[in-house]
Amino acid sequence: xxxxxxxxxxxxxxxxxxxxxxxxxxxxxxxxxxxxxxxxxxxxxxxxxxxxxxxxxxxxxxxxxxxxxxxxxxxxxxxxxxxxxxxxxxxxxxxxxxxxxxxxxxxxxxxxxxxxxxxxxxxxxxxxxxxxxxxxxxxxxxxxxxxxxxxxxxxxxxxxxxxxxxxxxxxxxxxxxxxxxxxxxxxxxxxxxxxxxxxxxxxxxxxxxxxxxxxxxxxxxxxxxxxxxxxxxxxxxxxxxxxxxxxxxxxxxxxxxxxxxxxxxxxxxxxxxxxxxxxxxxxxxxxxxxxxxxxxxxxxxxxxxxxxxxxxxxxxxxxxxxxxxxxxxxxxx
Amino acid sequence: xxxxxxxxxxxxxxxxxxxxxxxxxxxxxxxxxxxxxxxxxxxxxxxxxxxxxxxxxxxxxxxxxxxxxxxxxxxxxxxxxxxxxxxxxxxxxxxxxxxxxxxxxxxxxxxxxxxxxxxxxxxxxxxxxxxxxxxxxxxxxxxxxxxxxxxxxxxxxxxxxxxxxxxxxxxxxxxxxxxxxxxxxxxxxxxxxxxxxxxxxxxxxxxxxxxxxxxxxxxxxxxxxxxxxxxxxxxxxxxxxxxxxxxxxxxxxxxxxxxxxxxxxxxxxxxxxxxxxxxxxxxxxxxxxxxxxxxxxxxxxxxxxxxxxxxxxxxxxxxxxxxxxxxxxxxxxxxxxxxxxxxxxxxxxxxxxxxxxxxxxxxxxxxxxxxxxxxxxxxxxxxxxxxxxxxxxxxxxxxxxxxxxxxxxxxxxxxxxxxxxxxxxxxxxxxxxxxxxxxxxxxxxxxxxxxxxxxxxxxxxxxxxxxxxxxxxxxxxxxxxxxxxxxxxxxxxxxxxxxxxx
Numbered sequence: 001x002x003x004x005x006x007x008x009x010x011x012x013x014x015x016x017x018x019x020x021x022x023x024x025x026x027x028x029x030x031x032x033x034x035x036x037x038x039x040x041x042x043x044x045x046x047x048x049x050x051x052x053x054x055x056x057x058x059x060x061x062x063x064x065x066x067x068x069x070x071x072x073x074x075x076x077x078x079x080x081x082x083x084x085x086x087x088x089x090x091x092x093x094x095x096x097x098x099x100x101x102x103x104x105x106x107x108x109x110x111x112x113x114x115x116x117x118x119x120x121x122x123x124x125x126x127x128x129x130x131x132x133x134x135x136x137x138x139x140x141x142x143x144x145x146x147x148x149x150x151x152x153x154x155x156x157x158x159x160x161x162x163x164x165x166x167x168x169x170x171x172x173x174x175x176x177x178x179x180x181x182x183x184x185x186x187x188x189x190x191x192x193x194x195x196x197x198x199x200x201x202x203x204x205x206x207x208x209x210x211x212x213x214x215x216x217x218x219x220x221x222x223x224x225x226x227x228x229x230x231x232x233x234x235x236x237x238x239x240x241x242x243x244x245x246x247x248x249x250x251x252x253x254x255x256x257x258x259x260x261x262x263x264x265x266x267x268x269x270x271x272x273x274x275x276x277x278x279x280x281x282x283x284x285x286x287x288x289x290x291x292x293x294x295x296x297x298x299x300x301x302x303x304x305x306x307x308x309x310x311x312x313x314x315x316x317x318x319x320x321x322x323x324x325x326x327x328x329x330x331x332x333x
Numbered sequence: 334x335x336x337x338x339x340x341x342x343x344x345x346x347x348x349x350x351x352x353x354x355x356x357x358x359x360x361x362x363x364x365x366x367x368x369x370x371x372x373x374x375x376x377x378x379x380x381x382x383x384x385x386x387x388x389x390x391x392x393x394x395x396x397x398x399x400x401x402x403x404x405x406x407x408x409x410x411x412x413x414x415x416x417x418x419x420x421x422x423x424x425x426x427x428x429x430x431x432x433x434x435x436x437x438x439x440x441x442x443x444x445x446x447x448x449x450x451x452x453x454x455x456x457x458x459x460x461x462x463x464x465x466x467x468x469x470x471x472x473x474x475x476x477x478x479x480x481x482x483x484x485x486x487x488x489x490x491x492x493x494x495x496x497x498x499x500x501x502x503x504x505x506x507x508x509x510x511x512x513x514x515x516x517x518x519x520x521x522x523x524x525x526x527x528x529x530x531x532x533x534x535x536x537x538x539x540x541x542x543x544x545x546x547x548x549x550x551x552x553x554x555x556x557x558x559x560x561x562x563x564x565x566x567x568x569x570x571x572x573x574x575x576x577x578x579x580x581x582x583x584x585x586x587x588x589x590x591x592x593x594x595x596x597x598x599x600x601x602x603x604x605x606x607x608x609x610x611x612x613x614x615x616x617x618x619x620x621x622x623x624x625x626x627x628x629x630x631x632x633x634x635x636x637x638x639x640x641x642x643x644x645x646x647x648x649x650x651x652x653x654x655x656x657x658x659x660x661x662x663x664x665x666x667x668x669x670x671x672x673x674x675x676x677x678x679x680x681x682x683x684x685x686x687x688x689x690x691x692x693x694x695x696x697x698x699x700x701x702x703x704x705x706x707x708x709x710x711x712x713x714x715x716x717x718x719x720x721x722x723x724x725x726x727x728x729x730x731x732x733x734x735x736x737x738x739x740x741x742x743x744x745x746x747x748x749x750x751x752x753x754x755x756x757x758x759x760x761x762x763x764x765x766x767x768x769x770x771x772x773x774x775x776x777x778x779x780x781x782x783x784x785x786x787x788x789x790x791x792x793x794x795x796x797x798x799x800x801x802x803x804x805x806x807x808x809x810x811x812x813x814x815x816x817x818x819x820x821x822x823x824x825x826x827x828x829x830x831x832x833x834x835x
Contacts, residue, residue, distance in 0.1 A: 199705075202706075203705045203706050204702060204704060204705065204706060205698040205699055205701075205702040205706060208691065208695070208698055208706065209698070211687075211691075212684060212687070212691075212695055215684045215686055215687060216680075216684055216685075218680055218681045219680070219681055219682065219683060219684050220684075220695070221643070221663065221681075222643070222663060222673070222675050222681045222682070223663070223695045223696045223748070224662070224663040224664040224666070224667040224672070224696050224752070225663075225664070225695065226662065226664050282686065283686070
């Protein structure tokens with residue numbers, strides 16, 4: 001019928017530019033924040049503080065890289081904080097259980113780290129299958145597991161905390177506290193995960209499929225893209241990222257409690273959105289996500305170093321930032 | 334029955350011109366509708382019938398010309414303004430909110446109120462009355478629309494129009510989904526409305542129905558009025574000729590014969606798609622262009638979506654390029670050498686926000702990844718496609734959205750051919766493209782067949798099928814009615830099979 005025939009010739013030029021230079025906005029924001037931080041407190045612009053900020057960013061940043069894939073595919077995962085808590089608790093229990101078997105402590109720790117990644121992959125796989133085969137909205141599935149994961153941790157910890165045996169904690173410690181060439185281990189891992197994520201997203205067929213699905217799932221399905229498999233893999237990848245973040249986190253405190261990983265989902269999703277990825281999916285960048293994650297922890301670092309706004313309002317500031325960025329994104333075609 | 338609140342309404346269209354961008358779809362139409370008359374509006378797809386009726390009902394505004402109601406010039410800024418004058422259009426695609434009930438849909442946007450509250454009892458009473466009028470005696474006004482079958486939804490649309498006290502009722506293919514019994518009841522209703530002074534415009538491809546209920550026949554072609562005369566003076570064959578009536582031979586490349594002994598590349602036996610197609614069987618050989626004709630809703634698109642594994646389906650046997658295989662997914666189909674171009678270019682064909690490169694290579698991305706995607710190889714493929722398919726784009730870096738309809742379609746064609754299929758199914762390959770692009774696409778389809786592909790073309794444009802295909806299968810209500818060979822191909826024959834008036 002004629003009316004539908006004549007497509008608007010209006011070419012949206014904006015998204016193309018946004019695709020090419022996705023991280024410019026957040027990078028500018030980060031720069032301004034750093035200038036502000038330097039002016040407000042002498043301590044801010046020191047190498048020590050910079051490494052401190054990066055180390056603290058590592059957990060959220062690694063999760064945000066995985067979250068970036070899920071959000072670009074048009075999905076969401078609200079459970080990552082609870083998932084991290086449960087993985088931390090279960091690996092601590094596991095390590096404490098196998099330590100008396102006479103294994104060398106290093107082997108026990110390695111087993112624990114392997115278990116963390118494996119558990120993350122399994123949880124992610126379960127999410128992916130429920131969402132694709134079960135045809136349930138990602139929001140609902142992960143809202144459900146958000147409750148389930150944290151409740152099981154609380155149950156295992158009997159309402160208190162699960163602590164890693166001292167001997168094991170000493171062996172495990174360097175994974176968080178150690179450094180290589182002056183750079184803390186978690187920062188190295190964060191960098192590796194981010195580079196792998198960027199390569200996967202931009203340079204492989206898989207990454208292209210993820211973007212195609214998020215941009216228009218029907219078109220992707222008709223173009224012979226195996227939509228279900230790609231989605232399941234995206235949630236599994238996110239699970240693996242949560243596993244990696246958790247295995248770095250456990251040696252930091254050597255324990256897991258019902259407050260472990262609280263609000264990490266907010267921080268990870270905020271990092272992705274602040275990094276310029278559209279919440280409706282289709283396009284986004286790992287570089288932007290990394291900048292977004294760093295930007296959020298710089299904010300909390302500045303709150304810690306200065307007394308303009310109470311540290312207790314950290315999550316509120318993140319909340320305001322995510323809403324403000326979404327508000328600025330809303331007009332984009 | 335709708336309360337006879339208004340007297341008869343006389344609508345005149347004067348010199349109506351409509352342009353969409355550079356494309357002119359209506360070239361100065363003069364037309365008048367008198368109260369108490371039933372008009373049949375005929376024309377091929379793309380003739381401009383729907384656009385004209387959308388203008389009459391306020392969904393579109395004319396680029397030039399004016400509308401007059403009872404001699405008074407009017408300007409509609411939306412369908413509500415037209416409704417206020419008593420003009421209501423019932424779309425071919427339904428405008429019903431599936432999760433609301435029948436009564437909620439009938440009064441959507443026109444709810445009756447008593448103070449702050451909705452007056453459910455009054456609305457239910459009116460709904461009951463109009464539902465009875467259209468013959469839906471068994472449908473409870475509180476049923477959710479989701480639970481109704483397609484024919485019932487069509488009748489609810491008509492009931493909704495009645496509740497708005499339509500004085501000019503435009504119905505776009507209202508009987509496409511109705512059974513003969515339901516159609517009969519609808520025609521009784523038309524007769525009653527006519528007696529009350531309502532004028533009715535009946536758009537249909539079913540010429541027997543036009544003959545049965547209309548007094549005047551209006552025929553449109555290429556955005557112009559080509560005939561307006563009393564129905565009694567025309568035979569069905571004359572109506573069909575008026576609709577098509579042009580020589581388009583030069584639009585189509587010369588037909589070459591399918592080589593004798595060419596292998597069968599696609600053989601389908603008793604493929605059924607629940608609710609859409611029953612036990613359809615056909616074969617397509619290498620070098621053959623095989624057409625699928627039928628009315629909207631005949632199940633052609635759904636049949637092939639079923640074949641690709643996009644819908645539930647079952648089949649006795651399917652052979653693809655010599656291999657017994659009923660693909661589980663479009664991926665499996667593509668791997669076996671079958672690809673499908675969707676009729677819905679924007680919703681299913683192309684990622685409009687993506688670049689040309691990303692669109693072109695999506696179906697065969699593995700070829701460009703080892704394991705890293707090689708941009709150079711994708712660019713080379715795009716350059717080749719732009720040359721081969723004559724895609725006109727300012728630069729290779731633009732997004733698909735910036736191409737014109739015809740060039741988007743060429744890109745979509747290049748995309749489904751990129752994996753190198755043996756069998757290719759093209760659903761409405763020239764929908765929404767201008768005549769120049771059409772000619773190029775026809776030449777391309779011909780080259781595909783000459784190169785030994787088996788090509789299936791689904792089209793609602795009969796001339797296209799006649800000009801292009803070696804054989805044409807006609808579907809009606811999910812069944813394959815007939816398969817016509819080149820010698821038997823003409824519009825009357827196709828329309829007769831498609832409408833069941835053979």
